[in-house]
Amino acid sequence: MRVADTGRVMFALAFIALGLLSLFSRDFASVWQPVPEGVPARAFLALVSGAVMLVGGAGLLLRRTLVPASFALMVYTLVWLLTLHVPRVIMGPLHEITWGGCAEIVTLVAASWLLYASAVTSNDKPYFASLSGPQAMRAARIAFAVVLPLIGLEHLIYAKETAEMVPGWLPYHMGWACLTGIAHIAAGLAIALDVLPRLAATLEAWMMGIFTVFVWIPSVMATPSQRFVWTGLAISTVITAAAWIVAASYRDVPWFSFSRSRNRVAELATR
Template sequence: MRISVLGRVVFAIAFIGLGILSLFSGDFASVWQPVPPGIPGRAFLAVVSGAVMLIAGLGLLSRRTVVPASLALTIYTLVWLLALHVPRIVAAPTQEITWGGAAEILTLVAASWMLYASAATPASRFYFAPLAGAKAVHIARFLFAVALPLLGLEHLLYLQPTADMVPAWLPDRLGWAYVTGLAHIAAGVAILFAVLPRLAATLETVMTGIFTLFVWIPTVMATPAQRFVWTGLLISTVITAAAWIVTESYRSAPWFSFSRSRNQLTDLATR
């Protein structure tokens, strides 16, 4: 299976932007990379982190370098998840906001891995068989699907903050907060149990894309000097691109499929 170019390009551009922000600010990606302020060499690590995102993002733009770039991003985002977000969950397991933050990064792990699994072949220089092929594609989809209900639950538990982000010109902003939360949960369950998975992934991509366009872009235009809002825009963009990549992995699957076929999955992963 080959992921078509557009989703990968948007994914790459978002990481390039995050890398540039880190390099110019000398800091990590705001609340999404909660590195403690007192950690030794923090500024140096922030520059290294920014350089990894920038270089790997640039690597995703070329088919010749997509395999090592996607592998690097898979490792990087996994370390990001395990080192920065999992300890917060362990420290405060009853706070859903820590789970929601981890879920956002898990979508990036899943998409990075899916790019690698779809592009790596035995002829590739950086080929690791357990991380490539049909089984890897399946696991990456599973990880993405697990993340979505956690995002939805975060919307539902923090209704007012979510509603405050809904554009003021829309009626019943609280209602939209409910809708987006439930939609995340429904999409995750549908992908997880292979109930209209292509349609579910597509609608998830459209929803997160609309959120990026109508929430974060106006916010950046209103306060262009704030690094936080630029980081928010790029994180929202990269999550949208992650959903896009998952959607593209289903492009040979029927729109109205209610079952998962091993043969179909093998066919998707070897195209």
């Protein structure tokens, strides 16, 4: 299976898992979807949210439904971002944790947009020219890139909490917490500035994958009855998949390209 398909399939399966968790629990994703308890028809809305993630994720697995499914998830994650996370940033602009949560959802918007922009043609429905093609793909990559430093800053500001998540068999927990924060920032800057963007996106995807394997899988194995750890595993997986989708979008760009990569992508896309 190609890297591009691997990222898409992983993205799809993670959304399916999040959808199933919402449907079975009749609740939103723990922490990630901070819907207040007093919202009218909250349980029903959670079921609708779960159904959208389940059906959207399943749609990504089939080529003939990839375009409408990726568009639906792009809209869904954008609504998720604007209604649940942006208000928290506005109300608490000095709390980096709200910026970090916002940044994580932007990675999903960007990945869904990339899937749509790279797959849609004028014969597909829905088709929006402004959201497709190389310029749209570039905008989606930039959206992904600019939020990575926010995730990195969250690692640095909350280094103590991050260090507690480092596997016990690894030494220098605080060092790893700081190193990963710096790596997020470096990857975001590299992608945004077109400095080794393919390498930077790939390394970001590998780092996120390592988090998933060494932090969340052991957590699920240790406490399999807790919905929180299953949600954490699904969340970590979907962000990892988003990074793989971004990395795969650079498959026609040389590994060691610099600012010329932007022109190279546009040239290849017009052939």
